[in-house]
Amino acid sequence: MPLQYEILFHDLKKSILTGVIPEGGILPSEHELCREYSVTRSTVRKALDLLVNEGYIAKKQGKGSIVQLNRKSLGLLSFRGFSEVLGKKEQKIRSVFLQDPIFLPWPKNFFYRPTKEEQKTNLIFFHRLRFVDEEPVMLEHTYVPNIGLEDFFDQPLAEGSLFTTLRQRYEIEILNLSQDIKAIPADPQMSYVLDTPPGSPLILIYRRYSTNRENMNIYSSLYCNTGKYFLSSETE
Amino acid sequence: MPLQYEILFHDLKKSILTGVIPEGGILPSEHELCREYSVTRSTVRKALDLLVNEGYIAKKQGKGSIVQLNRKSLGLLSFRGFSEVLGKKEQKIRSVFLQDPIFLPWPKNFFYRPTKEEQKTNLIFFHRLRFVDEEPVMLEHTYVPNIGLEDFFDQPLAEGSLFTTLRQRYEIEILNLSQDIKAIPADPQMSYVLDTPPGSPLILIYRRYSTNRENMNIYSSLYCNTGKYFLSSETE
DNA sequence: GAGTGGTCTAGACCACCTG
DNA sequence: AGGTGGTCTAGACCACTCG
Numbered sequence: 177m178p179l180q181y182e183i184l185f186h187d188l189k190k191s192i193l194t195g196v197i198p199e200g201g202i203l204p205s206e207h208e209l210c211r212e213y214s215v216t217r218s219t220v221r222k223a224l225d226l227l228v229n230e231g232y233i234a235k236k237q238g239k240g241s242i243v244q245l246n247r248k249s250l251g252l253l254s255f256r257g258f259s260e261v262l263g264k265k266e267q268k269i270r271s272v273f274l275q276d277p278i279f280l281p282w283p284k285n286f287f288y289r290p291t292k293e294e295q296k297t298n299l300i301f302f303h304r305l306r307f308v309d310e311e312p313v314m315l316e317h318t319y320v321p322n323i324g325l326e327d328f329f330d331q332p333l334a335e336g337s338l339f340t341t342l343r344q345r346y347e348i349e350i351l352n353l354s355q356d357i358k359a360i361p362a363d364p365q366m367s368y369v370l371d372t373p374p375g376s377p378l379i380l381i382y383r384r385y386s387t388n389r390e391n392m393n394i395y396s397s398l399y400c401n402t403g404k405y406f407l408s409s410e411t412e
Numbered sequence: 413m414p415l416q417y418e419i420l421f422h423d424l425k426k427s428i429l430t431g432v433i434p435e436g437g438i439l440p441s442e443h444e445l446c447r448e449y450s451v452t453r454s455t456v457r458k459a460l461d462l463l464v465n466e467g468y469i470a471k472k473q474g475k476g477s478i479v480q481l482n483r484k485s486l487g488l489l490s491f492r493g494f495s496e497v498l499g500k501k502e503q504k505i506r507s508v509f510l511q512d513p514i515f516l517p518w519p520k521n522f523f524y525r526p527t528k529e530e531q532k533t534n535l536i537f538f539h540r541l542r543f544v545d546e547e548p549v550m551l552e553h554t555y556v557p558n559i560g561l562e563d564f565f566d567q568p569l570a571e572g573s574l575f576t577t578l579r580q581r582y583e584i585e586i587l588n589l590s591q592d593i594k595a596i597p598a599d600p601q602m603s604y605v606l607d608t609p610p611g612s613p614l615i616l617i618y619r620r621y622s623t624n625r626e627n628m629n630i631y632s633s634l635y636c637n638t639g640k641y642f643l644s645s646e647t648e
Numbered sequence: 649g650a651g652t653g654g655t656c657t658a659g660a661c662c663a664c665c666t667g
Numbered sequence: 668a669g670g671t672g673g674t675c676t677a678g679a680c681c682a683c684t685c686g
Contacts, residue, residue, distance in 0.1 A: 179674070205652060216676050218454065221653090229465075237653045238684030356642035359595040359613035377595035377613035382642075406592035406618075415655070441671060452657050457672090473672045474665030 180215050184223035192232050192243050193344055203233060203241040230349075270307040271336075274315075277302050277329070279322060286319075286395070287356075287382045293391035294321040300328055302338065305369065308405055312370050319395040342387075342394075350394070352386040362401075370401040379407060416451050420459035428468050428479050429580050439469060439477040466585075506543040507572075510551075513538050513565070515558060522555075522631070523592075523618045529627035530557040536564060538574065541605065544641055548606050555631040578623075578630075586630070588622040598637075606637040615643060 178186075191197045204212065209220045224241060227233045233241045280301040282290065302318040318338065322328070325346065334341040342348040358380045367374040378399050385394040400407055414422075427433045440448065445456045460477060463469045469477045516537040518526065538554040554574065558564070561582065570577040578584040594616045603610040614635050621630040636643055 181674080207652080216678085217653095219675060222674085224653095235653060236684085237682065238651080240652060352646065354644070354646045356644050357593075357615065358638040358642050359615045359636075361613055375611075377597055379593065379595045379615065400595075402594040406594050408590070408592050410588070410590045417655080443671080452659085453672095455656060458655085460672095471672065472665085473663065474670080476671060 180213070181219050181222040181226075184209065184213055184215070184220065185226050188223065188227060189230075189232060192227075192245075193347075197243050199243050199245045201243045202239070203243065205240060268309050270310070271304050272307070274303045274305055280319075287397060288384050288393075288395055290321070290395075291391040291393070293323065294393065297322045300325065311404065313401050313405055315366065315369055315399040317397045321392055321394075323389065323392050347388075348392070349388045350385045351388055354384050354386075356382045366399055370399065372401050372403055376401075376403065378402075416449070417455050417458040417462075420445065420449055420451070420456065421462050424459065424463060425466075425468060428463075428481075433479050435479050435481045437479045438475070439479065441476060504545050506546070507540050508543070510539045510541055516555075523633060524620050524629075524631055526557070526631075527627040527629070529559065530629065533558045536561065547640065549637050549641055551602065551605055551635040553633045557628055557630075559625065559628050583624075584628070585624045586621045587624055590620050590622075592618045602635055606635065608637045608639055612637075612639065614638075 188197075188203060197203060203209075203224075206217055206220045206224070209215075209223075210217055213220070224233065224235065227241075228235060232243065232245075234244055235241050278301055280299045282295065282299060300320040300322055302316070302320075304316045304318070305312055306314040306316060320338070320342075331345070334344050339350065359377050360380050361375045362370065362372055362378050364374055366372075366378060367376070370378070372378075379402055381396075381398040381400070383396040383398070385396075387393065424433075424439060433439060439445075439460075442453055442456045442460070445451075445459075446453055449456070460469065460471065463477075464471060468479065468481075470480055471477050514537055516535045518531065518535060534557075536556040536558055538552070538556075540552045540554070541548055542550040542552060556574070556578075567581070570580050575586065595613050596616050597611045598606065598608055598614050600610055602608075602614060603612070606614070608614070615638055617632075617634040617636070619632040619634065621632075623629065
């Protein structure tokens with residue numbers, strides 16, 4: 177039997193994720209929620225604390241609880257211009273699928289060891305190339321174990337984003353990211369795709385995202401050309 | 413005037429950091445703290461929640477609040493053996509100072525822009541080489557603005573660690589880490605220090621740690637040879 | 649001034665752990 | 668059985684924001 181603050185927490189989270197309360201919108205006040213759910217303020221505040229910790233809302237004294245969807249980013253996501261670590265300018269980022277996402281069996285010699293649950297399934301495989309200012313900078317392979325995602329291709333990606341889709345349609349949240357990072361020389365294929373001389377240094381990242389589903393992780397391998405752009409991360 | 417839960421929070425934190433309550437030790441119970449500080453349990457629990465969030469304690473129902481010092485690590489800290497991303501074995505890590513830490517003026521063309529406060533001071537400069545299993549893998553330059561740290565060299569580093577020293581002696585906490593990462597070919601000097609062929613790919617990381625002192629950051633540049641070991645990070 | 653979130657009190661009952 | 672943390676109630680006063 178779910179606890180009261182959990183009920184409230186999930187209700188509010190659903191309202192936010194489904195857009196019932198839009199970004200920038202304001203949640204019902206704490207006293208209001210007390211009345212609606214017939215609980216005391218400490219129970220309401222416990223639920224709201226969870227939302228704050230997960231980055232769904234920000235509270236402002238005198239105003240209210242404001243919905244924000246700029247969730248705290250996990251690890252390396254952005255790129256920064258070489259010459260702009262001291263300055264600031266916006267980069268234009270674009271992604272293209274090198275092939276349409278498909279179901280695949282597990283490859284041999286996968287870079288992490290999948291869980292037993294995961295091994296029973298096949299994978300959804302994404303093969304994307306990311307551009308900054310129209311220059312290719314990162315090749316990304318993403319592997320999502322197909323655990324209850326059989327209808328994944330029935331709808332397009334929400335906002336073009338895999339993680340948004342997983343959150344909105346399947347309530348799959350990323351809890352943790354572990355990364356293994358290495359510098360490698362570009363082989364001829366990477367050299368071609370990333371438009372850089374053979375042998376030039378690339379960054380290779382293996383990632384495992386753990387999720388709120390027991391025994392379900394998402395895996396990625398990334399090849400980055402950092403000749404012109406830094407890989408940047410802001411971690412809390 | 414400090415709030416009651418802040419008083420309790422700082423008292424407990426100090427007890428933990430100074431070792432009055434050792435790692436693995438148990439804090440006074442919540443009811444006990446209520447009596448000691450003449451506050452109610454919700455106030456005590458608010459203070460303990462902060463300690464939990466900062467990783468100082470873990471609570472166990474039926475037992476108590478247990479002190480733990482394995483603070484959650486920020487970003488890239490550990491190394492993992494090349495062949496062991498799939499397995500697990502412990503690496504032996506060792507650091508040596510290539511020169512004793514000294515006060516220095518700010519270098520020209522520093523890789524980040526220091527704050528105005530920082531620019532008024534000099535720097536404490538650390539120059540360390542890190543080994544894994546007796547092989548050199550990382551060269552680290554660390555720059556700490558000397559804001560109220562004039563007596564820094566009066567005592568040795570606590571536990572040999574810069575960050576432990578800052579926390580224990582100056583109550584300086586790391587709040588945030590931003591990193592800029594790049595793959596570069598080894599120049600002759602790096603090649604010599606890290607014992608790797610010239611031109612082989614290295615990882616270069618610029619870091620800015622923000623602290624709980626307004627306008628005080630700590631800066632590092634890291635050169636990593638990932639030929640044999642991955643750089644690993646586990647981020648929450 | 650009315651409403652918001654921030655702090656705090658003084659209780660209560662429960663689930664869990666240990667002697 | 669007695670103590671621990673987990674949940675929850677029913678209030679109170681305060682600081683802040685906004686019309």
